[in-house]
Amino acid sequence: MPQARLEHTNITVADPKATAAWLCDVFGWHIRWQGPGMQTGYTVHVGTDESYVALFSFGDARPRQEDSYRTIGGLNHIAAFTDDIDAVEERVKRAGFTPINHAEYAPGRRFYFLDKDGIEWEVASHQP
Structure with missing residues (x-):
């Protein structure tokens, strides 16, 4: 298919x-x-x-009023993949955002941040 x-x-x-x-x-x-x-x-x-x-x-546009994780059809997060997670994290910080929820997962690492509109972004990488 x-x-x-x-x-x-x-x-x-x-x-x-x-x-x-x-x-x-x-x-x-x-x-x-x-x-x-x-x-x-x-x-x-x-x-x-x-x-x-x-x-x-x-x-x-009006700010979101509900928790997206509890709303059917809500946007929970958008994920971007990179080969250099450390460089992207530095650029996230320079853009004025705060990286949160760092974690390791098979086969790499990830973190999240909220933008000025309250949209959650995930950055993931296969880097150890």
Whole structure:
């Protein structure tokens, strides 16, 4: 059977341009496209040539009110994979975020951080 792959995810943020800027700085991604949303608002697509995160805002977004881990359909976290977890962690800190929940897992390490919109990001690596 042909295998499908994840092409993108779409999330609402307060400021798509600002979020795209730190994603480029922290993860080394690039902006693939940006402009008006399909019906309203503004969107920035940021990621790699193979996949991306679509960052959307109506311009009047409200902070999340519920715990995503207890809400069906809630976004729990977005994970990025790297070959140099220590370098990415330093860039996370320089971007003003606090790495938390460091852990080892087979076959590597991971940590998490919350961005300014309260979105949880995981950074994982197969580095020991």
